[in-house]
Amino acid sequence: MKDKFRNIFWFFGIFAIVVMLLTFDMDYQELWQNLRKAGVWFPAVILLWIVIYYLNAWAWFIIIRDGKHAKVSFWRVYKLTVSGFALNYATPVGLMGGEPYRIMELTPYVGASKATSSVILYAMMHIFSHFFFWLSGVVLYICVEPLDWGIGIMLAVVAVCCSLAIYFFMKGYRNGMAVRTLRLLGHVPFVRHWAQRFSVEKRESLERVDAQIAELHKQRKSTFYASLGLEFAARIVGCVEVFFILNILTDHVSFLSCILIMAFTSLFANLFFFSPMQLGAREGGFALAVGGLAIPSAFGIYTGLITRVRELIWIVIGVLLMKVGNGAAKIKDNNGKTDRH
Secondary structure (H helix, E strand, O other): OOHHHHHHHHHHHHHHHHHHOOOOOHHHHHHHHHHHOOOOHHHHHHHHHHHHHHHHHHHHHHHHHOOOOOOOOHHHHHHHHHHHHHHHHOOOOOOOOOHHHHHHHHHHOOOOHHHHHHHHHHHHHHHHHHHHHHHHHHHHHHOOOOOOHHHHHHHHHHHHHHHHHHHHHHHHHHHHOOHHHHHHHHHOOOHHHHHHHHHHHHHHHHHHHHHHHHHHHHOHHHHHHHHHHHHHHHHOOOHHHHHHHHHHHHHHHOOOHHHHHHHHHHHHOOOOOOOOOHHHHHHHHHHHHHHHHHOOOHHHHHHHHHHHHHHHHHHHHHHHOOOOOOOOEEEEEEOOOOEEE
16 A cells, blocks of 8 residues: 555544544543553453454455465454554444555555455455344343343344344345445545545456455355354454453353343444444443343443443554554566566
8 A cells, every 4th residue: 555545544543543532531530540440350351352353363364365375464464454443443434444444455465356355255244243143142142031021022123133134244245245335435435535436447356356255155165154253253252351341340240141241232332333433332332231131230331431441542553553564565467567566
């Protein structure tokens, strides 16, 4: 990626961090006291995300590699994973900042067609795993928690919506989604001009991308399910974060309860996808989720606070990584000529 475009993404990330710090809805002295209360559990939460991002990066890497020798190293993919998620967290209407960045950074290594298909495939897989996670949360709740009519109706609605989403995703995997995704990005601020120009200039490449997406599901099922399994595993490992935080406050919480809390918190938060870092929605989701499991709502608010600080720290790390290790890459065009980016 040219430094000009990288700097645009970088300055946007810096601006988002400043806005978040200025709008943090808690006195910093009170925040510091809460972090001190967390003790060693807070560093454990931060370090846990090294593992979670490793699983995310590996899920993307096996799509890029496609059973062959990858032209880009795993650790560069790891770096782009962290930076891409940092931009997504900081961007209103999530998943609209990190994906163009990843495509532009990966293109010099694997070409525009492969970069676009792998990024779109991974974004689809990341969202796809969420629907499986939420549907699993419904099944787990039915197995371990008492039901009443209100909860039963809510769970039925969630199950139906997740099942429909899984069906449409599978249809997208069969037919490809690159052209439609770029058409959607063409209406998003900050990236719409790039997306519209890219759609016109790379129309044939995008059609090849759709063919590659369809091929992954039809002919390379092992890659497809391995990537999905890693993403789903990342969701489960993410529940350890809630387990760590709640153990600061009580020793009467099970890991199964933490899975339910994360499932319904992430579902609630994603209903407010238009909010940067899902401000307010995440905390409200934690409070509602723990309240539904007979855990004091204050525990949920505290969990949301620690999670928010962890997200901010990893956003800073991701934005800083955008300026690290950006060496030139060489790729070959269709005529066999070498181009340096």
